[in-house]
Amino acid sequence: MKEKRNLGSLYAWFCAAPALALIGLVVLFPIGYTGYISLTNMNIYNWFTFRIIGLRNYFNALFVFDSGFLSALGVTILWTALNMIFQLVIAFVMASLLNIETLKYRKAYKTLLMFPWAMPGYVSILLWKNGMFNSQFGLLNQCMERLGLEPVRWLSGDVSAFLSSMFVNLWLALPFMIMIMDGALQSVDKSYYESAMLDGASWFARSTRLTIPAIKPIIAPAVIITLFTTFKQFDVIYLLTQQAGAKTGANIHTVLTYAYENAFVTNNYGFSSAISMILFLLLIGFTLMTNTLTRRAEI
Numbered sequence: 001m002k003e004k005r006n007l008g009s010l011y012a013w014f015c016a017a018p019a020l021a022l023i024g025l026v027v028l029f030p031i032g033y034t035g036y037i038s039l040t041n042m043n044i045y046n047w048f049t050f051r052i053i054g055l056r057n058y059f060n061a062l063f064v065f066d067s068g069f070l071s072a073l074g075v076t077i078l079w080t081a082l083n084m085i086f087q088l089v090i091a092f093v094m095a096s097l098l099n100i101e102t103l104k105y106r107k108a109y110k111t112l113l114m115f116p117w118a119m120p121g122y123v124s125i126l127l128w129k130n131g132m133f134n135s136q137f138g139l140l141n142q143c144m145e146r147l148g149l150e151p152v153r154w155l156s157g158d159v160s161a162f163l164s165s166m167f168v169n170l171w172l173a174l175p176f177m178i179m180i181m182d183g184a185l186q187s188v189d190k191s192y193y194e195s196a197m198l199d200g201a202s203w204f205a206r207s208t209r210l211t212i213p214a215i216k217p218i219i220a221p222a223v224i225i226t227l228f229t230t231f232k233q234f235d236v237i238y239l240l241t242q243q244a245g246a247k248t249g250a251n252i253h254t255v256l257t258y259a260y261e262n263a264f265v266t267n268n269y270g271f272s273s274a275i276s277m278i279l280f281l282l283l284i285g286f287t288l289m290t291n292t293l294t295r296r297a298e299i
Contacts (some may be wrong), residue, residue, distance in 0.1 A: 038270060042270045057271045060274075083230045091174055099185050125236055140154065155250055185215060187214075192210055196210055231283070231286075234257060
């Protein structure tokens with residue numbers, strides 16, 4: 001019996017070997033090689049003659065404020081927090097309005113809300129950059145000029161560029177969250193609302209004490225996915241403000257755009273790899289913390 005089990009185990013490993021080798025080649029090897037490069041001084045000038053310098057890149061990133069990493073990390077945290085707050089609040093309100101039974105053409109509204117999410121992100125971002133935020137020909141400045149107001153360089157200042165980028169990100173991400181919220185709200189038993197209304201509960205009381213606790217287990221996975229996606233957002237800020245050959249003058253960086261600039265603009269591959277590894281460890285730690293909190297909530 002033991003021999004049969006051993007043969008079965010060997011056969012299972014043999015069948016899984018190609019998949020495991022592919023995972024190691026595509027996932028594990030890049031992570032390991034990035035970790036190795038982060039311990040070196042590799043850049044464009046010593047591509048083949050780089051040497052190991054230990055944890056100096058990590059020290060420069062974490063303890064040298066002028067390196068720019070800490071400010072980029074702060075912008076990333078602020079970016080994630082504000083986007084998540086606005087997404088959850090707006091999606092909840094919009095989904096609640098779409099679930100009003102007396103609202104006409106609800107299905108048409110839901111279909112229209114899916115268009116920003118269905119369009120390729122690259123196309124949407126460039127449409128916003130050139131069609132809405134352009135300082136000369138953008139629709140926003142055209143409307144302001146007709147109202148007698150001075151045109152605004154939306155993507156030139158740090159604050160205005162950050163807010164503009166956040167608005168575009170909300171435009172892209174809200175349809176998904178509204179769809180999840182809408183499905184979660186439809187799963188709540190209507191009899192609960194009828195009982196609450198008979199007791200004289202207001203809309204705010206029904207939302208905070210009935211709706212949100214009821215939909216929390218349903219929307220939790222979508223919130224976690226969106227949180228990770230927002231934290232490692234790259235394309236919105238890069239395409240709007242940092243795209244090579246089309247920089248707008250704003251100096252805002254998330255961790256990913258900062259790592260990209262160090263890797264492909266200044267060609268400091270060792271330092272960029274260290275930033276990537278720090279980001280990787282932050283995401284791993286956040287994943288473990290999220291799993292622990294989720295398990296405790298289920299108990």
